[in-house]
Each structure stands twice: as C-alpha cells, then as structure tokens.
Amino acid sequence: MNRRQKIILAAAFSALLMLTGCTQNTTTGNVSDTVEETLNVVATTTMIADLSSVIGGEHVSVNGLMGPGIDPHLYQASAGDVSLMQKADIVVYNGLHLEGKMGEIFESLSTQGDTVICLEDGLDEAKLLEWEEGSVYDPHIWFDVTLWKDAATAVAKGFSDADPEHAADYNTNLENYLKELDDLDAYVRERTEELPESQRVLVTAHDAFSYFGKAYGFEVRGLQGISTDAEAGTADVSNLADFIVSRQIRAIFVESSVPPKTIEALQAAVKAKGFEVAIGGELYSDSLGGEDSGAETYILTVKANIDTIVDALK
Numbered sequence: 001m002n003r004r005q006k007i008i009l010a011a012a013f014s015a016l017l018m019l020t021g022c023t024q025n026t027t028t029g030n031v032s033d034t035v036e037e038t039l040n041v042v043a044t045t046t047m048i049a050d051l052s053s054v055i056g057g058e059h060v061s062v063n064g065l066m067g068p069g070i071d072p073h074l075y076q077a078s079a080g081d082v083s084l085m086q087k088a089d090i091v092v093y094n095g096l097h098l099e100g101k102m103g104e105i106f107e108s109l110s111t112q113g114d115t116v117i118c119l120e121d122g123l124d125e126a127k128l129l130e131w132e133e134g135s136v137y138d139p140h141i142w143f144d145v146t147l148w149k150d151a152a153t154a155v156a157k158g159f160s161d162a163d164p165e166h167a168a169d170y171n172t173n174l175e176n177y178l179k180e181l182d183d184l185d186a187y188v189r190e191r192t193e194e195l196p197e198s199q200r201v202l203v204t205a206h207d208a209f210s211y212f213g214k215a216y217g218f219e220v221r222g223l224q225g226i227s228t229d230a231e232a233g234t235a236d237v238s239n240l241a242d243f244i245v246s247r248q249i250r251a252i253f254v255e256s257s258v259p260p261k262t263i264e265a266l267q268a269a270v271k272a273k274g275f276e277v278a279i280g281g282e283l284y285s286d287s288l289g290g291e292d293s294g295a296e297t298y299i300l301t302v303k304a305n306i307d308t309i310v311d312a313l314k
C-alpha cells in the first residue's frame, strides 16, 4: 500500500466512523424523541378534554371519557373508564357536582395519591352562582368565558406542578389561549348588542345557561332544574308557556345533550295558549359539537351558540 492508498483508506475509514457516529447519534436522538414521555391525561367532558389539549400541547395525550352529546349529570363511569383514570398521570374534571355520578371515583383517586385537577378548586367562590339555597353551586361554568379563563389557569398550574420540566410551555400555551378567550368574550358581547334588551331572553331545556345570562345580560329560563336528573312537571311547562306568551318571545332552544321532547312539549303548550314560538335551533349545553359539526372546540361551540341565539331572537 502506497502513501496515497493509505490516505484514501484512512479517509474512507474516518468517513465510515463519522457515518456510524452520525447514525448512532441520529438513532439515539430519534429514540429519545419518541420515548420522551407525554403526560397521559384523562378528562371527563368534551370541554375539559379540549382545554387540556390546548394547555398541554405536544406534552400531553388526552383521553376524553364523555363524547359529544353525552349528558355529564347522568354519566356513569364504566369499568374501562375507571381503569383509564387509574392508569392516567393526571385526571381533570369539572367538579361542582357536574359529574354527579362520579364523585366517589374522584375521591378515591385523590386519596390514592393520584394527580387530580378539579376545575372547581381554581375558581373564586364569589364568582359562582348558588343553587338550592346555597348548598350547591351551579356547575355550568364554561358558559362565562371569563370563568373558563380561570379554569384554563388551573389546568396550566396543575400540569406545571405535575411536569415542571415543561412548565414554561404550559404557561406560553396558557397566555396565548387567554388572549383567544378575550377575543371570544368580546365576540359574544358584540353579537348580543344586536338584540334589543327586551329580546335578550333565553328559554332552554335545562338550567345550564345561568352563567351565560349573568355574564352577557340575558334573562334565562330552563324547563328542568340545574341537573337533567329532575324531570320537568306539567306545572313547570305551563308556567313557562305563560311566561313566553306574556313576553312574546320569538324562539326557544333545544340542547345537544338533552332529549328535545321537553322543549317540544313547551312549544305545544305555548301553541295551546294561542301563541307561536319557534324552536330557534340546537344549543350546545353540556358538551361540544361532534366531528365535522363546526363546533368541535370550546371556542367554536361558544361562537355557534351565540350565533344561534342572536339569529333566532333577532
């Protein structure tokens, strides 16, 4: 082997080394990227699953227990749900008795030392609406966008505590989302302005919209109580029908997570009293819209609701 051949060989050898080195590095890099742990988050409702995804971004994988159109007041966790929650790094739920049949599960998860984020804990009690003579608060907090900002802050804090390494990212995601929620709040107020004050009356199937009413200046009447657990009686239907006739209300609304029969009964009762009230469309109450509904996220759902309400009452 002459000098020239040696040089070529040496060059080829070092190239091979570099190549191997590179390959090894790349492989290690890839492995650590794919192995990088994402937080396994289980969320109860569609709103909370959406919120968890927005705040967690690339660092979380979110499993929502309840699909679109599912009523959280009546939802019973399956054995599969319980096992999902037990295996999760973090469980996020609304609280305020929204998940009325799941209280014991959350309690046992907390006592077992699992990380549980209850949105209720992040809210200022003074901003909550009372229900049933002060014993229970109204759980439908997502209808006031400013309360949902507090919920978002609670989720970011919970994720940061559980995963301090990515706290800066959770906070950036939070800051960006809070700005989007400010824009959303402004949108709801602008659309509301299109209605004369006398027309700002919202009649729905169950009392989900009190926070919405308080935040945006609507008078709200629900046919059923705050939970869908209580059926509306004929006296309730008749009283609400009288109210609609006396106020000459143009439209009432069905809800995505409540069967429409109660609102249809109300419409019939109004008709029997000689007045026509339209069904103004379907509002998303206790869940977001399904796939391809145009209301798959919290922000889209809030927009869809105010558009439906204002367009029907205008």
Ligand SMILES: [Zn+2]
Pocket (backbone or CB within 6 Å): 073, 140, 206, 207, 208, 226, 227, 228, 285, 286
């Ligand atoms: Zn509800």
